[in-house]
Amino acid sequence: MTFGATDGSLSPSTELGATLGRIRGLVLTQETAQYAVDLLAQVAHETIPKAAGAGVSLIHESRRISVGATDMLVSTADDLQYSLGEGPCLTAWSAQTAVTVEDTTSDPRFPQWSGAAAEAGVRSCISVPLLRGRDSIGAMKAYSTLPGAFDEVDRARLTRLSVAASALLGHVQTSETTTRISSELRRSLRSRDVVGIAKGILMQREGLTETEALTVLTARARATGIPFAQLTADIVNGHGAPTERNTP
Numbered sequence: 316m317t318f319g320a321t322d323g324s325l326s327p328s329t330e331l332g333a334t335l336g337r338i339r340g341l342v343l344t345q346e347t348a349q350y351a352v353d354l355l356a357q358v359a360h361e362t363i364p365k366a367a368g369a370g371v372s373l374i375h376e377s378r379r380i381s382v383g384a385t386d387m388l389v390s391t392a393d394d395l396q397y398s399l400g401e402g403p404c405l406t407a408w409s410a411q412t413a414v415t416v417e418d419t420t421s422d423p424r425f426p427q428w429s430g431a432a433a434e435a436g437v438r439s440c441i442s443v444p445l446l447r448g449r450d451s452i453g454a455m456k457a458y459s460t461l462p463g464a465f466d467e468v469d470r471a472r473l474t475r476l477s478v479a480a481s482a483l484l485g486h487v488q489t490s491e492t493t494t495r496i497s498s499e500l501r502r503s504l505r506s507r508d509v510v511g512i513a514k515g516i517l518m519q520r521e522g523l524t525e526t527e528a529l530t531v532l533t534a535r536a537r538a539t540g541i542p543f544a545q546l547t548a549d550i551v552n553g554h555g556a557p558t559e560r561n562t563p
Contacts, residue, residue, distance in 0.1 A: 355480050356383035359455055362472050363441075365464040366457040371445075372404055373453040373484060387542060388436060392458055394543045395431045395533070398510035402428040407442035407454040413470055415441045418462040430526065434533040435543075441465040443473050445481040455480055513547035 352371055359369035370393060371383035384390045396402030402425050403414040416422045419433040419440075432440075442456040455477045459465065510532075517528040532550075536543045 351483055352383040355455070355476070355483070356385050356389075359457055359473060359476055360385045362476060363457045363465065363469045365459050365461060365469075367436075367460045369455070369457040371453065371455050371480065371484070372408070373445075374408060374451065387540070388460075389456075389458055391435045391533070391536060391543045392432050392437050392440070394510075395428055395435070395529075399427045399431070399529075401425045402432075403440055403442040404454045404456050407444045407456070408451050411444045411446060411451045413441065413443045413474060415439075415465055415470065420462070427526065427529065431529050431533045434530050435537050436460050438462040439464045441470060441473060443470070443477045445477055445484060447481050452481065452484060509544070509551050510547045513550040516550055 356369050356371050359371070360366050363369065368384070368386040368389040370385065370389040372393065373382050384393065392402075393404065396405055403416050406424075407414045416425075416429070416439055419429040419438055422429050437458050438460055439462050440456060440458045442454050444451045445453040445455060455473060457465065457469070457473060513532060514525055514528040517523050517531055518525060521528075521531075523531065532547060533543065535541075536546045539546070541549070
């Protein structure tokens, strides 16, 4: 499925409506709810031409839970936000407004996340809140490896998709997946603790600052293809830890 075609095929809005129509009648069980979340992330990716990946995050009882991501770039960028407690997705959710980062190498709003995200290969992103009534239940986001990749058209498309996603995922959050989200919440909290411990290990062993330790972890995850959360867990467990200050 490709959005934005100009060769006489379906327009983006028509294809988007058709895709959402496929989802709307399926959110009845936990299995189909997960299918809906994954498909929404994929639709977001395909809706934004320059996106390298996209994802959907839900909030449960003020805790941040990622439930849909198209690839490891998205997972890594989100993991960094959760472990650092800052980033565009979290701000879009808390402030209930769209957030665009033009270039992670120069954006001053999220100093820790931006540096680590740039090291992971993310150069720009756009995040929009998932709003259900007056409540923000999460965020939808797209990432790019290019600076300045997103414009007002992309923002409008992602916002339009988020409206439909909010109606679907609000129902998912409050019914079908309560047990699953609670389980993911526990894993998320454990993962955040593990990241902090892994940074501490590198800081003590290699004489690094906290920022340098995070940079080394991010670079190693990118170079090896190991998910960020798994890499930090391996370090804490005594396996596969970076041993050089300038780990590629």
